[in-house]
Amino acid sequence: KTMLVIGGGYIGLEMGSVWSRLGTKVTVVEKLDRIVPTMDGEIATEFMKSLEKQGLEFKLSHKVVATKSGSKDVEVTMESEQDKKQVKDKFNVVLMSIGRKPNTEELNLEKIGVKLNDQQAIEVDQQYKTSVDNIYAIGDVAPGPMLAHKAEEEGVACVEIINGQKTHMNYDTIPAIVYTNPEVASVGKTEEQLKESKTEYKVGKFPFMANGRALTTSESEGFVKILADKKTDAILGAHIIGHDAGQLVAEIVTAMEFGGSAEDIARICHAHPTTSEAVKEAALNVDGRSIHI
Template sequence: MVVGDVATGTDVLVIGAGPGGYVAAIRAGQLDQDVTLVEKEAYGGVCLNHGCIPSKALITATGVAHEAGHAEEMGIHADPEIDVGEMQEWKDGVVDQLTRGVEKLCKANQVNLVEGRAEFVGEHEARVVHSGEGQGAETVEFEHAIVATGSRPIEIPGFSYADEPVLDSKQALAMDGAPDSLVIVGAGYIGMELAGVFAKLGTDVTVVEMLDSVLPGYEADLARPVKKHAESLGVDFHFGQSATGWEESDDGIIVHTDAAGDDDEGLSLDTEKVLVAVGRQPVTDTVDLPAAGVETDDRGFVPTDDRARTNKDHIFAVGDVAGEPMLAHKGSKEGQVAAEVIAGEPAALDYQAIPSAVFTEPEIGTVGMTVAEAEDAGFEPMVGEFPFRASGRALTTGETDGFVRLVADAEDGFVLGGQVVGPEASELIAEIGLAVEMAATVEDVASTIHTHPTLSESVMEAAENALGHAIHTLNR
């Protein structure tokens, strides 16, 4: 039978259990708040279940196979056999372990977990429709609410994800076999990461991008090694092309594009599947924000202040729904700050040192200002670089493409930012992020003794290069 509505109350209602929501719920629980966390699908959200974690698992697995099969110069001769089904089982096991961990952590911090979909019915009231047939609904009265509903892939005209040959990133990561051919629409970080995965699985990959380069938004010298490596895997690129639609063919489908330039022609690309990876949009249409008086901008994002508050002081928004950059770690920090502000703690957000990473080959990591951004902000930048081809540790791994770059203020030496393209860039960027956050100087980084031989020495060497006394590379 259908259970009727019941009424409950809570100090903090968190809607969405992704990296922003579950972190907010746990932190609020630690601060002695009565917390109710509502999730309609899976704990950990898109990032843990369908994005960050499964993609990195498959990137690692396919990378292991590719390296083993291409290590002749190290004296290793192998021809790995890939079982995509078994690879998916391993990936799913990683995801399951982490989702169970999130659930256990929430319960250990006295968070009340509710499975269902929540929507506002007033400024201090929400209705939760429970998951499962006949499970009914409840009305939750709250003192504070945190909206953490995340984002979904953008669907472009002519490419419905409901059509079997058309994939979004979630569907692509769940495939139990690799297609013979794949067209990827979009050369952003999702498109480029998955291009590498499928190319290493033996798929004939073609990337279509409406702009003129891969990884728009990243500096050209960071993106260039990524494109070069992708081409070495057999990935074919078509820039200045917008995908317009597809049709079935005898052997699969044909993807049609229009050219951006007047002198160029559109394309008709034969393929088995097409993956659309043109970006993500906030999920704000499921929670009835107007019922609570919460405003959104013209793109659907929820504007917030430096304490993650919306235009309603008692309602907060964190994660992708709160706007760019749409990064899991940014959402987690916002969730933590929101919980602390609700509990009366003196917390605030500082976005100057939010790192970003692209898990391509080679990886990219950035934090703080670029050289151009430093100049635009009125600084006279001091720049230091160190190439991985001069790194002993990089040479012993066989991965020498790329460099570390530090950007500092020439007047006082404070580190303003950094960019890394190369092996383990996603890890190396953390040291530069710490330098920005703590207002360290180039001298501080250069004088810190780093373990030898390690990739992290490259950060020290870049700092020494900025100061004009690098040992293992020519000074600028």
């Protein structure tokens, strides 16, 4: 009946939202002051509001300091990161979701001289070579995001390198998807990252509430957000929250891979009525030219 999810990252929210839809009362405790810290802040705020509407509860800026298992429940003690006050609560189930690390401990790699980094990932160079000749590493055991599509692309690139072929791998255009309802999709830089690097940028947004297809399918929650360089108009990042966000982001990934601009997407004819029109409108809105808002 009740579940505590420790960790407000991608996996914890995906699993928590599933159990919530099955009727479980889900509480998420997160040490930081926001969910999914790597996500664009504006998107994360909208995302949490959506999950709260679905019944999930959040205890931000809290950490779990103790647990005590009983016959039917688990008593959990949580402590505030701000005033250090502690609260206790009981849950039927506790789901630990505080991140992953490469599963390299039982591979005995040290016996053959393969070096690991501090996160226990296998150290590789730009050609996926390890510290031992003829041994390569890709995917979850190598540094970088633990994503199946990232591992697949690395596998192809690695084999091409071994065969002496030219290859290409752009880590700036690897999309990340949160498979919840609504979905959240991201590629490239967040606003926070651009501000930190003092990059001058412009923003274009378009809500699904103004998209005909989204309205007719009752999937009008969320919006598309595109970040572009202020001078060159090159797309620096894109973030989507809404139905089929994981599908829609592919167009922007393609544009970024080939150095495309917001204007490039804005000039492409998008079929009507489709939710992809929201991507075009967001691209237009980078320069304040959106037609339907």
